[in-house]
Every structure is written in structure tokens, then in C-alpha cells.
Amino acid sequence: MSDTPIPPRVAPARYTTAPGIDDIEALARDAFAQIPPELARHVEGVVIRVVDFPDEETIELMELESPFDLLGLYHGISLDNKSVGHTPSDVDMIFLYRRPLLDYWCETDEDLTHLIRHVLIHEIGHHFGLSDDDMDAIDAGTD
Secondary structure, eight states: OOOSOOOOOOOOOOOSSOOOHHHHHHHHHHHHHTSOHHHHTTSTTOEEEEESSOOHHHHHHTTOSSGGGOSEEEESOOGGGOOTTOOOSSOOEEEEEHHHHHHHHHHHOOOHHHHHHHHHHHHHHHHTTOOHHHHHHHHHHHO
């Protein structure tokens, strides 16, 4: 056992009102800061944006029954589809949808920090070219 002291765990934020966009962005920044550097360097330049809901175009494209059906979305060209000479025509973005996240949080009583981290990592997985099935298999292997 090491003599290095274990740093105190930061208590999770307690909200008396629904966290705003700035609060969700701060939680997402904290979650992103915990990504191992060898992975984070491949996500450099990806913009993380928090908005209340997906836009109408996304709702139609994803064939959502409700705007609450989507917690996050990667928008861009995944690394496995980029060539060495790829010239980006648009910025890769990860959207986190505040209202659906808060709705899910209230329904499940899951820790909000954990939920945002999970959704962010899931969307980063899409940046790496992983499918939902790939990520489900990875999640199943870590349980």
C-alpha cells in the first residue's frame, strides 16, 4: 500500500433548481478532463455544445418520436472515415441535450455527473467510429 494520501472526493453538486446550460457545460468539461490523455488528443478540436433540445432537422433525421428521446449526438466525420489528406468542411461537434438529460436524471435518480460523463464518452465513441452495438459490448464487458 502506498503512503500517498488519497485526495478527498469532491461532493456531488446538490441542485435546488434544474441545472442550466452553464452547469451542464461545467459537468461536461469536468468529465472531458478525466479522459486519458492518449484518447483526449484524438478528440482535440471537437466542440462540445449543450443545448436544451435537438433541432427539428435532427428530430426528423433521427426519426425521434419526441425531442426527449435523444440525450446526446456526435455530429461530424468519425476518425475511421477521415483520410490523411482530409480537409474538414465543418467542425466535429458533440451535442448534449439538457432537457432530455434532466428528464432522464429525474426518472432514474442516476447521479447527474455520471450520466453526463456516460453520454459524453458514448458520443466520443462515435467520433472514434464505434457503433452503438460496439459501445454496448464494451459496457457489458465492464459491468
